[in-house]
Amino acid sequence: MRIGHRLWPARYALAALLLLVGLVTGLGVLGAWLEARNVQQLSEDLALALAEAIETSGRNALSANQRLEAAIAQRLLDNTRLLDRLLQYVPLSNQLLAELAARNGLDRVEVLDAQGAVLASSAIRLPAPMREHLARHGMDMRGLPPMLRHWYEPLLHGQAQQALQGFGEQRFWLGRQYAVAIRRQENAGIIAISADAGEILRFRQEVGLQRLLNDLAGNPMVAYVSLHNPELTIVAHTDTARVGATADDAFLRQALNAPRPSLRTLVGEDGQPLLEVVHPFPLGDTTPGLLRVGLTTEHLTALWRRSLLILAASSLGLLAVGGIGMHLVFRAQAHHYERVRGLERALSRKERLAALGHLAAGVAHEVRNPLNAIGMGVQRLQGEFAPLEGAEEFHHLCTVIRGEVARLNAIVQDFLQLARLPALQREPIAVATLLCEVAALMKAEAQAHAVHLTLQVPEGLPTRIADPQQLKQALINLLLNAIQATPPGGAVQVTAAAEAEALRIAVIDSGRGIAPDLMERIFDPYFTTKPQGTGLGLPIALRIIEAHGGTLDVKSTLGRGTTVEVCLPITAPGTEATPPPMS
Incomplete structure (x- = not known):
């Protein structure tokens, strides 16, 4: 009978380890892919958020510019109308216009007749070289050319009451003329006033869209930000040198009419990958435009790489922990497997011994009776019927026959002892004394095999409750096997040690050792590697122990020797140790 419990062999352990490696690798690849997706999504969300923030800031900047233009235009118109009313009471002169321009921070004030000729003009803002040029040519203020008249031409023909120059232009910062004009109420002609565009330009640079782009240019994450008109001409850029250039790109033309922002990846001029978001951006009430934001991916790539390193370290840690855990599990399984195999072998031995027990009684009866008769007959022949001639040979043959009968009786006795072990006769024994007796009994056998036998017994070994005769028989069998397995000149050592709850006795020889493939069979009855052995010594010793x-x-190394260790509990099963005497 065999216990039907199967444990994984070593190949299953290897397969499980490979499965663990594959699982951890798969999880690592999946984690890296998910992390890459997360980083990509983070990049896109960041780009969209930045584009929306720039769009909002840009709208606010354009709105501020529009409010600024409206305020400036209203102020200039108010100054023009105030001058028109003032001229009803004060004579017109160049000095008057110059003082008015100086007090109000105006660039130029002119009064023109119905044909557009200059009646008076402020020259306080004229550069010195221009005034010297006029003086050299004998020109006074009335000879000055008027402002560019194309923008106020409708006023001269009565087609409008007022005109504006420079307001609402998308590229105001590229020009310098910023003026208003009105038709005079009482006299024919017009009044034109131009503002100081430099001051307005500086203010717009402080609060306008270009300032926002200039601030973004210092952000290491932002590669560029540009604003395009419907013709895809750049009207604002973090690199001002690119303003005015045109981007001919099908993706941008398609994104111009797209209802939502568009994303794409491209390679920058430095060869680094970029993530670009293209966002619709209105340049006016009805004028569409595009906002382009290019983000570098270096910081996100570094973040992804750090995440990969952490993921790889975690995977390696998981693999190491899993491998150690599997090693411990399979080690425990192997140990358990060996115990199960030992139990199977023990159960198999018990089954065979049970069968031998039934056979033993018949064998003992059927064999011992004829042997006894043979032995008695030979003894009578040797004593009563000795021949006169050849008596010496006759006595020798009778002695041989009686020896063989005795040997057969011993084999039958061993067979009976193996099959039906006598009941233990337990009594307190001194282990050290028992070991000394066994060593003394086996000393002659050791000397016959030229083997050096030593005994190392520490002092203070506890008294053991045991059957002294059977325990002595077991130890004799072990020593006999060790001596017979040791070549001449070798050594056999017997040691003993007491532990907390056990007594250990070891028989150590320097013999040839036992082959690994034979270790499982050493306790099988009748298994022996000795030519004259019966194969019963070790099984009988095992049953007694x-x-x-x-x-x-039993532990053995081929070519180096064998160690047989007996472990006995201090208190025998079903008995109590003898208590120490009361003091």
């Missing part, structure tokens, strides 16, 4: 509640462990 197990009957005492102990264990018998």
Whole structure:
């Protein structure tokens, strides 16, 4: 009978380890892919958020510019109308216009007749070289050319009451003329006033869209930000040198009419990958435009790489922990497997011994009776019927026959002892004394095989409750096997040690050792590697030791020797140790 419990062999352990490696690798690849997706999504969300923030800031900047233009235009118109009313009471002169321009921070004030000729003009803002040029040519203020008249031409023909120059232009910062004009109420002609565009330009640079782009140019994450008109001409850029250039790109033309922002990846001029978001951006009430934001991916790539390193370290840690755990599990499984195999072998031995027990009685009866008769007959022949001639040879043959009968009787006795171990006769024994007796009994056998036998017994070994005769028989069998397995000149050593709850006795020889493929069979009855052995010594010793509640462990290295260790509990099963005497 065999226990039907199967444990994984070593190949299953290897397969499980490979499966663990594959699982951890798969999880690592999946984690890297998910992390890459997360980083990509983070990049896109960041780009969209930045584009929306720039769009909002740009709208606010354009709105501020429009409010600024409206305020400036209203102020200039108010100054023009105030001058028109003032001229109803004050004579027109160049000096008057110059003082008015100086007090109000105006660039130029002119009064023109119905044909557009200059009646008076402020020259306080004229550069010195221009005034010297006029003086050299004998020109006074009336000879000055008027402002560019194309923008106020409708006023001269009565087609409008007022005109504006420079307001609402998308590229105001590229020009310098910023003026208003009105038709005079009482006199024919017009009044034109131009503002100081430099001051307005500086203010717009402080609060306008270009200032926002200039601030973004210092952000290491932002590669560029540009604003395009419907013709895809750049009207604002973080690199001002690119303003005025045209981007001919099908993707941008398609994004111009797209209802939502568009994303794409491209390679920058430095060869680095970029993530670009293209966002619709109105340049006016009805004028569409595009906002382009290019983001570098270096910081996100570095973040992804750090995440990969953490993921790889975690995977390696998981693999190491899993491998160690699997090693411990399979080690425990192997140990358990060996125990199960030992139990299977023990159960198999018990089954065979049970069968031998039924056979033993018949064998003992059928064999011992004829042997006894043979032995008695030979003894009578040797004593009563000795021949006169050849008596010496006759006595020799009778002695041989009686020896063989005795040997057969011993084999039958061993057979009976193996099959039906006598009941233990437990009594307190001194282990050290028992070992000395066994060593003394085996000394002659050791000397006959030229083997050096030593005994190392420490002082203070506890008294053991055991059957002294059977325990002595078991130890004799172990020593006999060790001596017979040791070549001449070798050594056999017997040691003993007491532990907390056990007594350990070891028989160590320097013999040839036992082959690994034979280790499982050494306790099988009748298995022996000795030509004259019966194969019953070790099985009988095992039965005696197990009957005492102990264990018998054999460790052997081929070519170096064998160690047989007997482990006996201090208190025998079903008995109590003898208590120490009361003081």
